[in-house]
Amino acid sequence: MDRYALAFSLLERGDPTAAAQEFQGLADSGHAGALHHLARLHLYRMLPEPDLAAARGWLHTVADAGDLEACWTRALVEAGEPDGRWADDLQRVAAAGHPPALRSLGLLYAGQPDAASQAWAMGLFERAAGRGDGLARALREAMGPRPGPAPQAAPPLDIGHASRTFAPLSDDEDWRLQAGALSPLEALHCRGMAWPLLAPSQAFDPETGSGHRMRLRTSDDAQIDPLMEDVALRLLQRRLCALSGQPLAHAEPVVVLRYRPGQEYRLHRDLLPPSTLADPDQGRGGQRVATVIAYLTPVEAGGETDFPRRNLRVRPEAGSALVFRNLRPDGSVEEDSLHAGLPVTRGEKWIATLWVRGGAVRGF
Numbered sequence: 482m483d484r485y486a487l488a489f490s491l492l493e494r495g496d497p498t499a500a501a502q503e504f505q506g507l508a509d510s511g512h513a514g515a516l517h518h519l520a521r522l523h524l525y526r527m528l529p530e531p532d533l534a535a536a537r538g539w540l541h542t543v544a545d546a547g548d549l550e551a552c553w554t555r556a557l558v559e560a561g562e563p564d565g566r567w568a569d570d571l572q573r574v575a576a577a578g579h580p581p582a583l584r585s586l587g588l589l590y591a592g593q594p595d596a597a598s599q600a601w602a603m604g605l606f607e608r609a610a611g612r613g614d615g616l617a618r619a620l621r622e623a624m625g626p627r628p629g630p631a632p633q634a635a636p637p638l639d640i641g642h643a644s645r646t647f648a649p650l651s652d653d654e655d656w657r658l659q660a661g662a663l664s665p666l667e668a669l670h671c672r673g674m675a676w677p678l679l680a681p682s683q684a685f686d687p688e689t690g691s692g693h694r695m696r697l698r699t700s701d702d703a704q705i706d707p708l709m710e711d712v713a714l715r716l717l718q719r720r721l722c723a724l725s726g727q728p729l730a731h732a733e734p735v736v737v738l739r740y741r742p743g744q745e746y747r748l749h750r751d752l753l754p755p756s757t758l759a760d761p762d763q764g765r766g767g768q769r770v771a772t773v774i775a776y777l778t779p780v781e782a783g784g785e786t787d788f789p790r791r792n793l794r795v796r797p798e799a800g801s802a803l804v805f806r807n808l809r810p811d812g813s814v815e816e817d818s819l820h821a822g823l824p825v826t827r828g829e830k831w832i833a834t835l836w837v838r839g840g841a842v843r844g845f
């Protein structure tokens with residue numbers, strides 16, 4: 482087995498530190514692929530002491546040399562940054578036929594109102610579907626009939642619209658319902674990424690900090706690992722996280738939840754127990770300072786988010802996002818954050834939740 486294959490074998494066996502040593506040795510001898518994967522191990526915080534600044538430098542070296550895998554990683558890392566380099570990387574990788582890049586680029590064009598952009602988005606989804614991407618096929622079907630002939634060349638991409646965010650909670654706000662936080666296609670995209678991963682939800686045991694299936698919480702959910710994210714999901718999470726006033730690096734991985742009739746999440750706060758915060762890995766970033774809930778589907782009846790201490794019930798409205806503080810700006814507990822997901826009585830409720838910490842959880 483050559484050294485490059487050995488490094489991947491070590492990763493598969495759950496030993497990223499040993500894999501990093503192999504990648505480092507290869508990178509020192511000029512192996513561009515090894516340098517890229519070494520950067521990824523640091524950026525995704527798979528090592529005990531990641532060097533994020535150095536990793537970005539290594540990534541730029543490989544991506545600037547034209548390596549398409551590194552361009553895709555850089556598009557993920559920099560998605561939404563104002564210089565727009567991430568969009569150039571995304572288009573370059575999509576042109577090479579990478580299905581997640583085609584799907585992400587399709588979602589960006591689908592967010593533009595003109596017919597040419599809509600037609601171009603459909604073509605991108607069709608290309609991705611032709612390469613076996615079932616989610617892209619579902620997105621294309623959701624768009625309906627083509628509005629006109631496909632343009633001969635790509636329409637301009639509005640980077641400002643793709644990178645848009647909302648104003649964060651002000652100091653005198655402890656909650657807000659933001660209309661128009663995500664589009665129907667973005668909601669379908671979230672659901673499609675989560676669907677194959679759905680499993681019965683668990684709740685933290687306040688004594689042990691471990692997760693268990695409990696009557697408190699009867700939904701199904703899926704945590705989307707950052708390694709599975711595409712650029713479109715990164716941009717959406719960045720937009721949602723901005724409502725909390727924190728960067729996306731402070732957010733836990735997005736969790737998509739499905740509530741069927743009778744399912745609920747009884748009264749609780751989203752604060753982590755001391756045992757979790759004391760864990761070097763799970764406690765990274767500190768306490769959850771805010772929660773953002775994006776409503777992905779309408780609900781026929783029931784399923785409101787209930788805040789009894791505020792005398793507030795938020796009805797799920799597809800495309801809106803609810804943000805609320807778990808801690809006050811001074812660090813004390815926001816007692817009014819006590820809330821429940823009331824039982825769904827008819828239909829299904831789908832939401833995407835970001836729990837936002839006070840410090841960095843992710844590498845980017």
